[in-house]
Amino acid sequence: MRIATYNANSIRSRIEPISRWLAMHQPDVLALQETKVQDSEFPIAELAATGYKVCMRGQLRNNGVAILSRREPDSVLLRLAGDPLDEARFMQAVFGPVTIINSYVPQGYEVGSDRFRYKLDWFRLLREHLERSCSPTQPIVWVGDFNAALTDIDVHNPKRLWGSVCYCQPVKDALLNVMEWGFVDLFRAFHPEPEHYTFWDYRIFNALKNNIGWRLDYIMATASAAAACTDCRIDPEPRGWDKPSDHTFIWADFDDGKMTHSA
DNA sequence: ATGGTGGCACCGCCA
Numbered sequence: 001m002r003i004a005t006y007n008a009n010s011i012r013s014r015i016e017p018i019s020r021w022l023a024m025h026q027p028d029v030l031a032l033q034e035t036k037v038q039d040s041e042f043p044i045a046e047l048a049a050t051g052y053k054v055c056m057r058g059q060l061r062n063n064g065v066a067i068l069s070r071r072e073p074d075s076v077l078l079r080l081a082g083d084p085l086d087e088a089r090f091m092q093a094v095f096g097p098v099t100i101i102n103s104y105v106p107q108g109y110e111v112g113s114d115r116f117r118y119k120l121d122w123f124r125l126l127r128e129h130l131e132r133s134c135s136p137t138q139p140i141v142w143v144g145d146f147n148a149a150l151t152d153i154d155v156h157n158p159k160r161l162w163g164s165v166c167y168c169q170p171v172k173d174a175l176l177n178v179m180e181w182g183f184v185d186l187f188r189a190f191h192p193e194p195e196h197y198t199f200w201d202y203r204i205f206n207a208l209k210n211n212i213g214w215r216l217d218y219i220m221a222t223a224s225a226a227a228a229c230t231d232c233r234i235d236p237e238p239r240g241w242d243k244p245s246d247h248t249f250i251w252a253d254f255d256d257g258k259m260t261h262s263a
Numbered sequence: 264a265t266g267g268t269g270g271c272a273c274c275g276c277c278a
Contacts, residue, residue: 009269009270009278010269010270010271012270012271013269013270013271034270034278036270036271037271060271060272061270061271061272061276061277062270062271062276062277062278107277107278109277109278147278201268201278202267202268202269202278203266203267203268203269203278204267204268205266205267205268207268244268244269246268246269246278
């Protein structure tokens with residue numbers, strides 16, 4: 001099974017690249033973040049030609065998550081318990097033995113701000129949700145835009161960027177705390193070398209061309225899912241697109257036979 | 264070099 005993730009930054013403006021990517025890479029599941037559309041305006045008809053099933057939770061203007069999947073999920077959860085703002089940033093879907101968590105972690109605005117505290121709280125609430133409702137022995141794949149870089153090789157200029165809202169000690173600790181519950185960073189497990197990024201800021205001149213990027217999007221897996229993973233990749237595709245995109249696709253392949261619950 | 268991009272909404276906010 002192939003599981004992919006992509007921060008769309010408005011799904012309505014990326015129908016074409018998403019459709020093309022689905023046709024080319026044939027994932028079983030594509031998790032999307034920043035769909036930026038209310039459910040009533042979601043472009044179901046425009047995606048119909050892809051043949052993928054859609055489930056989503058959006059809101060006006062910002063945020064919004066969705067899952068496009070080859071077949072309907074067995075069950076879906078759309079809210080992160082305890083989220084004080086109840087923003088559309090979380091989705092959990094079950095496909096047979098595999099549970100997929102799709103998250104759009106708050107960006108945090110500025111270190112020390114209310115929104116920064118919300119970001120740290122969000123990671124903590126996710127950990128609490130996992131402790132309450134999941135087991136690290138299950139095959140769980142946690143994907144999305146985490147708005148967090150983990151180490152120096154996840155950012156283009158670690159000295160200058162350390163201390164910023166997506167790369168600082170509290171955020172690193174908050175993400176590590178969720179990982180310590182039982183997740184492996186699949187991309188890093190397969191690709192230990194530096195200079196692989198998933199996000200290039202629009203506001204930086206020629207960021208994509210010069211690879212001035214960050215690795216903020218992840219596919220994480222519990223031990224049983226990680227053991228079934230055969231590869232995890234970042235797609236360099238947006239370099240070739242007519243229309244710019246600030247994030248790119250990440251995907252992982254799993255051996256279905258090994259994706260079973262291990263006690 | 265004190266700017267710059269992009270998307271959605273509204274007459275600014277967020278990334």
